[in-house]
Structures are given as C-alpha cells and as structure tokens.
Amino acid sequence: MMKPVTVSFAITREDFIKEAEARMKVQLTASVRACIRICGTIMLCFACLIFVRKKIFYADLNWTAAAIMAIAVFLIFLFMPTLGLAVRKNASERFNAGSIKATAKTVSFAEDVVKINAERYKAKIPYSMFYAAYADEATILLYTAVNECCSIPKRTMSISEQEQVEGLLASKLKQKFKQEGAREWMR
Amino acid sequence: MAKSASPSIVVEQKVTVEDYSRAASAVRYFSAPFKRRSFRALIFITVAAVSASLVFSCRSSGFGREKIPEAIAIISAAVAAAIWFLQPPAESRSAKRLFSSCALMSLPEKVTVYRDRVVIENSCESITEYWTDFFACVETDEMIAAAGGRERFLVIVKKRGLAEKQLKILSSLFGYAFEGRIHRFPVRRKR
Numbered sequence: 001m002m003k004p005v006t007v008s009f010a011i012t013r014e015d016f017i018k019e020a021e022a023r024m025k026v027q028l029t030a031s032v033r034a035c036i037r038i039c040g041t042i043m044l045c046f047a048c049l050i051f052v053r054k055k056i057f058y059a060d061l062n063w064t065a066a067a068i069m070a071i072a073v074f075l076i077f078l079f080m081p082t083l084g085l086a087v088r089k090n091a092s093e094r095f096n097a098g099s100i101k102a103t104a105k106t107v108s109f110a111e112d113v114v115k116i117n118a119e120r121y122k123a124k125i126p127y128s129m130f131y132a133a134y135a136d137e138a139t140i141l142l143y144t145a146v147n148e149c150c151s152i153p154k155r156t157m158s159i160s161e162q163e164q165v166e167g168l169l170a171s172k173l174k175q176k177f178k179q180e181g182a183r184e185w186m187r
Numbered sequence: 188m189a190k191s192a193s194p195s196i197v198v199e200q201k202v203t204v205e206d207y208s209r210a211a212s213a214v215r216y217f218s219a220p221f222k223r224r225s226f227r228a229l230i231f232i233t234v235a236a237v238s239a240s241l242v243f244s245c246r247s248s249g250f251g252r253e254k255i256p257e258a259i260a261i262i263s264a265a266v267a268a269a270i271w272f273l274q275p276p277a278e279s280r281s282a283k284r285l286f287s288s289c290a291l292m293s294l295p296e297k298v299t300v301y302r303d304r305v306v307i308e309n310s311c312e313s314i315t316e317y318w319t320d321f322f323a324c325v326e327t328d329e330m331i332a333a334a335g336g337r338e339r340f341l342v343i344v345k346k347r348g349l350a351e352k353q354l355k356i357l358s359s360l361f362g363y364a365f366e367g368r369i370h371r372f373p374v375r376r377k378r
Contacts, residue, residue, distance in 0.1 A: 002227075073244065097282075101337065119315075119335065120314065120315040120316065120338060121311065121313070121314055121315075122313045123310050123312035123313070124311055124312070124313055125291070125312065126311070127292075129290040129291060129311060130289045131289065144289055144290075144291055145285065145288045145289030145292070146284070146285055146288040146289075147285060147340065148289065148338075148339070148340075181190075186340045
C-alpha cells in the first residue's frame with residue numbers, strides 16, 4: 001500500500017505565471033509547434049528562391065520576398081518566445097489585478113484517487129475520471145475537463161514525491177498524461 | 188460554511204449532453220450578443236448590399252471595374268449564408284465536446300440552490316459557487332442556467348420533476364440572486 005503524497009499550498013504570482021506557461025504548452029502541442037516551424041521554413045525557402053531566381057519571378061518582388069523572409073524568421077525563431085512573453089505578462093497582470101481569486105488547497109495523491117480540498121471545492125476523483133494531466137519542470141496540471149484544471153506547483157513537493165506523483169499519473173492515466181521533455185518525444 | 192437557514196431548493200438531476208448544449212447556447216445568446224449568428228450574418232449582408240450598390244454605380248460611370256464589387260458582394264453573401272447555417276451546429280459540437288470531456292458533469296448530482304449560493308454534490312465532488320461570481324443567468328422552459336462559476340463555469344438546474352410551488356421558489360431564488368439580470372430564452376416578445 002502506497003503512502004499518499006499530500007501537499008497544501010496557495011497559488012503565488014510565480015506559480016500562476018508558471019501555470020499559464022504550462023497551459024500554453026498543453027494547447028500548443030509538439031506537432032503544432034513543428035507545423036509552425038515547417039511553415040516558416042517553407043516561407044523562408046520560397047523567399048530565398050525569389051531572391052536567387054529573380055528572372056523567373058518579377059524583379060520587383062524584392063520587397064515582398066524580404067517581408068516573407070521576415071515573417072518566416074519570426075515563425076521559426078521568435079514565435080514561441082514572443083508568445084511565452086505575452087502569456088507571462090498577461091498572467092502577471094491578471095494576478096496583480098486580483099482577478100484570479102485563488103484560494104488555498106490541499107491535494108492528496110492516493111493509490112486510486114486524487115483528493116482535493118479547498119474552501120469551495122471538495123473532491124475525491126478516481127484517476128479514470130480525469131480528462132488529462134500534464135507535468136513540466138514547475139507545475140502539474142490535472143484536467144477534469146477541457147476547460148477545467150487544477151494546478152499543483154512542484155515547489156510544494158520534494159524530489160522523491162515529484163517522482164512518485166509523476167509515476168502514479170503515468171501508470172494510471174497512461175496516454176492521457178503528458179510530460180514536458182522525454183515522454184513527449186516517446187509518443 | 189454559512190448556515191442553511193435561508194430558503195433553499197434541492198434538485199436531484201442528471202445533466203445530459205443535450206441539456207448542456209441547450210444551456211450553453213442560451214447563455215451564449217445573452218452573454219455575447221456580438222457573437223450571435225444574426226449579428227455576424229447581418230454584417231456580411233450589409234457588406235454584400237453596399238458592394239452590390241457599387242456595381243451599378245461602377246457600370247453607370249463606366250469605370251469598367253464592376254467585377255471587384257461583384258466578387259465582394261457574392262463572397263459576402265456566401266459568408267453570411269455559411270454563418271447562418273453553420274454556426275449553430277459548430278457551437279453545438281463545441282458544447283458537446285466540452286461536456287463529453289468532463290466525466291464528472293454527467294454523474295447524477297444533487298443541486299441545492301440558496302439565495303446567495305449553489306451547492307452541487309455528486310459521488311466524486313462537492314462544489315459551492317456564489318452567485319456574485321456569475322455574470323449571466325438564463326431561464327428556459329426546461330432549466331435555469333447560470334454562467335461564470337469559478338469551479339464549474341456553467342451551472343444547470345433542471346426544472347423537470349419539480350412541483351409548481353418548488354418552481355416558484357426556484358424562480359424567486361434566482362430572481363433574488365440575479366435581480367434584473369435573468370433572461371428568458373427563447374425571447375418572448377411583449378404584446
């Protein structure tokens with residue numbers, strides 16, 4: 001019988017920013033990110049082709065080619081960092097404005113269920129009822145629906161507890177558990 | 188936790204995907220009027236009408252470029268028709284996808300409605316939502332739906348099986364909580 005991992009916490013500004021980043025990563029899956037980079041690469045090749053083979057195309061397409069190249073460079077190298085920056089800024093502003101109204105929570109990962117205890121929410125949810133779960137280096141997200149999720153900052157757990165929780169989520173949720181890094185490439 | 192001395196109604200129900208879809212549609216109708224299909228289609232019909240009127244003026248002034256407004260008018264009319272016919276099924280699909288993603292929402296539940304809050308209990312969870320967090324409430328013939336909860340965005344209270352007296356209390360509780368912000372769907376025209 002496994003000893004449950006129990007954590008109690010309140011969401012801080014840093015936690016909220018990291019949660020927003022994690023949610024962004026869930027929505028922008030590796031395949032979407034790859035698609036954006038491929039689009040950028042195709043556009044870059046097309047712009048280079050215009051520059052190299054001007055005679056095929058119209059000579060006055062230089063400015064168009066330059067614009068396409070700029071967009072392509074943005075898509076390949078700057079899209080994700082810019083999006084991340086925007087998400088962090090937005091999360092920080094929302095937290096400072098007090099619009100998130102986060103309350104303290106106690107979350108317990110047991111063998112068969114996850115217990116959540118907050119001021120307005122008490123739950124004992126079997127792993128099979130979760131829609132998905134996600135873990136990156138700072139946060140664990142437990143999705144009960146596409147638009148409902150509970151975030152647990154990893155700072156509240158020791159390294160061994162983190163490993164235990166991630167192992168539990170991986171074994172119980174299988175394909176529904178996504179982890180930033182190795183597992184993403186294993187799928 | 189507040190004392191439950193204030194009047195309350197207890198509803199035992201099981202929300203289905205159709206209930207959720209209808210509730211989401213009703214709430215969206217009032218909470219986002221600019222996203223209504225009639226509004227969006229009207230914008231494109233206006234563009235189509237303006238472009239169509241330019242076709243005749245282009246022809247009469249002999250510019251010979253009436254193809255451009257013609258094309259804009261046709262495309263705008265097509266977009267308006269597409270919005271009119273495709274938006275409702277798309278919205279319904281989206282609501283159904285959302286509902287089917289949440290196994291907890293389809294569990295049988297006990298909903299206790301108070302003047303200031305609602306408590307939703309099922310075999311896995313207990314949620315307390317305060318009406319002050321909600322921004323929209325819609326009453327239909329079959330249910331009352333409120334949107335904006337922190338833990339559960341859309342709260343649905345089905346009317347089926349309730350006695351006339353209970354329905355009156357339920358309406359008065361929501362009327363008190365949402366004073367002037369409760370809408371009726373489908374909209375009934377005043378005679």
